Amino acid sequence: MTNRFPVLHKRNYGTDSCNENRARCYEEDVKNYESEKEQEIEECTDEENTDTYLINKTRNEVIRILEPCTVERCLEALPKFNEYDVLIRTEAVALSGSDLHYYETGGQSYPGMTLGHDASGIVQEVGCSITKFRPGDRVVVESGLACGICDYCKKGCYNICNxxxxxxxxxxxxxxxxxxxxxxxxxxxxxxxxLTQTLALGCQACFKAQVLPTTNVLIIGAGPTAISAALCARAIGVGNICVASTIKEPLETIEKTFHFKCMHYDADMQYCMILECLYSALHDWPDAVINCAVSEKSMNLSVMALKPCGICILAECDAECACFNAMDVLMKNLKLIPSFRSINMFPTALQLIDGGKAPIGRLVANVFQWRKVELAFRKALHESNIGNKKVVIRCAEEDKDIYKKEDCKT
Structure with a gap:
């Protein structure tokens, strides 16, 4: 009887020792493991036995969406493992916009994409070239895998890797x-x-906006990224922050839960009236605008409201195209800067959460157990249409580490 995971060569964690055998030990162990696994599967002569083998040996149940709004559970063997990888037992996944879009379309737009990109887990095994992790470590992951060799990766922009x-x-x-x-x-x-990834997006937007404690910050939008940007700005020491949106209910949540100044305006409201309300809220014009709802209305509002030499960060879109006054951008010497995904922001986000400066855990609306994953998707889709809260699926066993809201850094 083989172990559930490949037996890796024993090593001293936290050291840089490199024995001569270590380079080849991993390959040999994995080859032996895969060979034994294939042999055992072949011994299962019928489909029922094969399913039993997968459940008992790997327990690697996977969520697939092959049709719109239809969730299926599949059984897979453990993924391939190399000396620079870690094997992670998934603990929790926060459903993101890409997951919900995939759920609605049945994966037609992104065939082959796997789900669950905002996740935390526990390290089970480590490759023999890894020294900074050991089994039992709790980790959060950056799910985007860049190639590392294209021109953008070489420039450090792995977030836009080809x-x-x-x-x-x-x-x-x-x-x-x-x-x-x-x-x-x-x-x-x-x-x-x-929610580290969510907070990381807001942190990057703030840093690109060159936010300082004396900066007047206007954040347009009421989604999780807008909230993350506001939390990061507050952590930096900004005292004058206003969150503006055309959707009233999420703004009420932001004001009640995170205590930010909020301003609601109608989509068909005249610009002069919106600007008057904005000045009344900030008592000044913004030095920086973080636009998390890019559209024609929000872009023109940003350009009109910004002080000369101000910065407008384009963080998220409400529309694919937006027409705005380019002459104002030129005459006021404004900077329009995109902030797409995040680069090296996870350590900053984790430090803000750990220090209690960014209580992002308050965004969690519901936590569903693994057996209720279909309900979790429906709830997350509903929440995305009416609010700004997050739905989390707990992938671990139900009797382990039950989540309590009072445990988060709020």
Whole structure:
């Protein structure tokens, strides 16, 4: 009887020792493991026995969506594993916009994409070239796998890699490159850690806007990224922040839960009236606008409201095309800067969560157990249409590490 995972060569964690055998030990162990696994599967002569084998040996249940709004559970063997990877047991996954779009379309737009990109888990095994992790470490993952060799990756812009693919974690076990894993601080809850990616997007937008404690910040939009940007700006020390949106209910949640100044305006409202309300809220004009709802209305509002030499960050879109006054951009010497995905922002986001400066865990609306994954998708889709809360699926066993909201850094 073989072990559930490949037996890796024993090594001293936290050291740089490189024995002569270590380079080939991993390949030999994995080859032996795969050979024994294939032999055992061949011994299962019927389909029922094969399914029983997969359940008992790997327990790697995977969520697939092959038709719109239809969730299926499949059984898979453990992914291939190399010396620079870690094997992770998924603990929790926060459903993101890409997951919900895939759920609605049945994967027709992105065939072959795996689900669950905002995830936390526990390291089970490490490759023999990895020294910074050991089994039992709690980690959060950057799910985007860049090629590392294209021109953009060489420039450090791995977020726009030509060959970027996403490693999904809506499964019991997943293999991931160790350099895209980050240790979760001891006092941070695993559920709250799933929102590290969300907070990282807001952090990057703030840094690109060159936000300082004296900056007047206007954030347009009321989604999770807008909230993350506001939390990061507050953590930097900004005292004058206003969140504006055309959707009233999410703004009420932001004001009540995070205590930011909020301003609601109608989509058909005249610009002069919106600007008057904005000045009344900020008592000044903004130095920086973080636009998390890019559209014709929001872009023109940004350009009109900004002080000369101000910065407008384009973080998320409400529309594919937006016409705005280019002459104002030129005459006021404004900077329009995109902020797409995130680069090296996970450590910053985790530190803000650990220090209690960014209580992103308050965005969690519901936590569903693995057996209720279909209900989780329906709830997340409903929440995305009416609010800004997040739905999390707990992939671990139900009796382990039950989430309590009072445990998060709020």
């Amino acid at each position: 060959n970027l693919i996403f490693n999904g974690f809506l499964r019991k076990y997943q293999v991931h490159p160790a350099d895209l894993c980050h240790k979760i601080p001891t006092d941070v809850d695993m559920i709250e850690a799933t």
